[in-house]
Amino acid sequence: MSAAGQTGGRKAQTLERAFAGRSLWVDARARLFRNKAAVTGMAVLAAVTLLAILAPLISRYAYDAIDYDLVSCAPGWWPFEATCKAGGAHWFGTDAVGRDLFVRVLYGARVSLAVGFVATLVSLVIGVLYGATAGYLGGRVDAVMMRAVDILYSLPFIFFVIILMVMFDRNFFLMFVAIGAVVWLTMARIVRGQTLSAKQKEYIEAARAAGVSPFGIITRHIIPNVAGPVVVYVTLTVPDVILIESFLSFLGLGIQEPLTSWGVLIADGANTIEAAPWLLVFPALFMGVTLFCFNFIGDGLRDALDPKDY
Amino acid sequence: MIGYAFKRFLGAVPTLFIIVTAAFFMMRAAPGGPFDAARKLPPEIEHNMKAAYDLDKPLLVQYGLYMGRLAQGDLGPSFKSKDFTVAQLIGIGLPVSVRLGLAAIVLAAAFGVSLGVWAALRQNQWQDYSVMSFAMFGITIPTFVTAPILTLIFGVYGINMFGRELTLPVGGWNGGAVRNMILPVIVLALPQIAILARLTRGSMIEVLRSNYIRTARAKGLSAQAVVVRHALRAALLPLVSYLGPAVAGILTGSLVVEQIFGIPGIGRYFIQAALDRDYTLVMGVVICYAALIILLNFIADILYGLLDPRVRVS
Numbered sequence: 083m084s085a086a087g088q089t090g091g092r093k094a095q096t097l098e099r100a101f102a103g104r105s106l107w108v109d110a111r112a113r114l115f116r117n118k119a120a121v122t123g124m125a126v127l128a129a130v131t132l133l134a135i136l137a138p139l140i141s142r143y144a145y146d147a148i149d150y151d152l153v154s155c156a157p158g159w160w161p162f163e164a165t166c167k168a169g170g171a172h173w174f175g176t177d178a179v180g181r182d183l184f185v186r187v188l189y190g191a192r193v194s195l196a197v198g199f200v201a202t203l204v205s206l207v208i209g210v211l212y213g214a215t216a217g218y219l220g221g222r223v224d225a226v227m228m229r230a231v232d233i234l235y236s237l238p239f240i241f242f243v244i245i246l247m248v249m250f251d252r253n254f255f256l257m258f259v260a261i262g263a264v265v266w267l268t269m270a271r272i273v274r275g276q277t278l279s280a281k282q283k284e285y286i287e288a289a290r291a292a293g294v295s296p297f298g299i300i301t302r303h304i305i306p307n308v309a310g311p312v313v314v315y316v317t318l319t320v321p322d323v324i325l326i327e328s329f330l331s332f333l334g335l336g337i338q339e340p341l342t343s344w345g346v347l348i349a350d351g352a353n354t355i356e357a358a359p360w361l362l363v364f365p366a367l368f369m370g371v372t373l374f375c376f377n378f379i380g381d382g383l384r385d386a387l388d389p390k391d392y
Numbered sequence: 393m394i395g396y397a398f399k400r401f402l403g404a405v406p407t408l409f410i411i412v413t414a415a416f417f418m419m420r421a422a423p424g425g426p427f428d429a430a431r432k433l434p435p436e437i438e439h440n441m442k443a444a445y446d447l448d449k450p451l452l453v454q455y456g457l458y459m460g461r462l463a464q465g466d467l468g469p470s471f472k473s474k475d476f477t478v479a480q481l482i483g484i485g486l487p488v489s490v491r492l493g494l495a496a497i498v499l500a501a502a503f504g505v506s507l508g509v510w511a512a513l514r515q516n517q518w519q520d521y522s523v524m525s526f527a528m529f530g531i532t533i534p535t536f537v538t539a540p541i542l543t544l545i546f547g548v549y550g551i552n553m554f555g556r557e558l559t560l561p562v563g564g565w566n567g568g569a570v571r572n573m574i575l576p577v578i579v580l581a582l583p584q585i586a587i588l589a590r591l592t593r594g595s596m597i598e599v600l601r602s603n604y605i606r607t608a609r610a611k612g613l614s615a616q617a618v619v620v621r622h623a624l625r626a627a628l629l630p631l632v633s634y635l636g637p638a639v640a641g642i643l644t645g646s647l648v649v650e651q652i653f654g655i656p657g658i659g660r661y662f663i664q665a666a667l668d669r670d671y672t673l674v675m676g677v678v679i680c681y682a683a684l685i686i687l688l689n690f691i692a693d694i695l696y697g698l699l700d701p702r703v704r705v706s
Binding site for chain 2: 233240241242244245246248321325328329332333335345348349351352355356359362366369370373374377
């Protein structure tokens with residue numbers, strides 16, 4: 083074979099490999115699934131979500147059904163002393179007005195997870211649009227936009243959220259907006275920084291020099307490189323949002339009875355901790371486990387998407 | 393340096409102004425007012441009360457009046473606690489909150505930094521893993537869960553330690569007695585210990601890899617001297633800029649902790665005042681918090697510039 087033919091063959095081979103090459107995301111998925119903590123986190127989280135969705139089918143009790151004969155009863159299997167023990171399907175016992183705790187914890191999961199996902203989505207949309215605009219336009223527009231974020235950042239936001247919640251009578255919709263409005267700032271900063279640096283990278287220049295279309299540059303080079311940190315941050319925002327929601331609910335400013343969330347259940351449990359510790363233990367356990375799952379997944383994603391760390 | 397400090401200080405004024413304005417109009421936009429009692433007042437009396445507090449004037453006039461008084465340092469009277477001015481109420485509550493927060497910060501700094509350094513020096517050994525698991529725990533579990541659980545363990549059941557019954561008070565302030573402060577301070581400090589341990593570990597590991605540490609080792613310094621005199625100084629620098637967020641975190645936590653442990657600080661005022669539509673008291677507490685956060689961010693920036701000559705250039 084001639085030398086020219088050989089080079090041509092190698093070139094074709096290289097191109098072939100580039101075309102069929104493993105993308106960042108395939109690599110990342112493989113790395114993520116090798117991470118035991120992250121996989122466990124995903125499995126447990128899926129189980130909790132499924133339980134929350136199927137709550138009405140799983141429990142034979144309604145979340146607001148009151149049984150006056152079973153007030154503050156421990157579950158049947160409770161190993162410690164308790165004034166009364168509930169039999170039947172009251173797996174987690176009953177609360178201070180005789181409602182089944184198991185089904186209430188699952189309904190709490192519905193609210194907490196819904197708030198977590200929706201408010202994160204709100205912050206994602208606002209943050210990505212704002213951050214990408216600032217990063218892409220650059221210059222004076224960027225300076226002004228980010229200065230606004232800096233000012234908002236220095237506000238004690240949680241106090242504004244509290245004022246909002248108190249003043250507008252614990253409106254559920256407003257809670258999403260208020261929490262989303264708090265967490266989009268960090269998202270905007272991350273996206274802006276990523277866009278700014280991605281825009282100027284050599285590989286973008288190289289791609290342009292190689293004649294890749296602008297659309298190709300954006301979809302194959304900029305988005306994958308900007309998306310990594312954003313995905314990680316989204317995973318870590320959900321538990322943050324769940325925490326803010328339960329914080330508000332704990333202070334009595336969140337969701338209203340008979341609906342419930344983990345924060346409300348924990349607040350109730352904290353009040354009766356001496357007489358009925360199970361009212362605190364189970365909601366706290368569910369929330370704790372869920373938060374851990376998100377953190378494990380987030381850490382796993384960060385390791386998977388950022389090969390530089392290796 | 394002084395010029396920079398002055399510029400930063402001037403920059404804080406508009407921020408504070410925006411906060412005050414936003415808080416003022418948000419509260420007034422809300423339904424209800426401070427004199428909506430369960431028992432409806434006769435219209436004449438309600439009118440007189442409103443007139444006494446200027447609440448019958450147009451909103452913008454009220455805003456002007458409030459800002460005018462604020463500029464003279466007058467936070468106005470409390471609408472609900474009628475015998476007190478807002479300044480007096482904050483004067484009672486603030487020392488309590490500050491004492492609690494300061495104790496928590498000192499505890500968090502001491503434990504967080506030592507744990508972080510320990511983990512960094514034993515990187516990828518069991519010490520490192522246990523510190524990092526603890527940190528994960530501290531970051532994930534919120535104060536309103538740790539507070540009741542610690543109360544149950546140390547306050548209700550009590551624990552026999554060193555042959556002595558160790559039961560701590562579960563609530564109340566008792567004039568700031570140490571026994572009353574232990575549980576709330578630990579609860580407030582836990583998340584900060586966790587975050588500080590993570591930050592310290594990260595920056596310590598980075599510093600230990602740098603060339604001048606290798607030089608220090610190569611010239612035969614003891615391991616202790618390398619860590620304390622050379623590595624720690626550089627590793628702790630990034631922590632200074634965490635001072636602002638740490639204080640914000642502790643303020644947020646104090647809302648919960650003061651509520652749970654029944655501590656008479658300004659965090660409790662804030663929630664109650666917001667529920668009561670006690671406009672002036674809410675404003676007073678917001679201003680107080682905002683000023684505190686801005687001040688500490690300011691101090692952190694200045695400190696950073698003083699400690700790290702590299703920052704001063706830009």
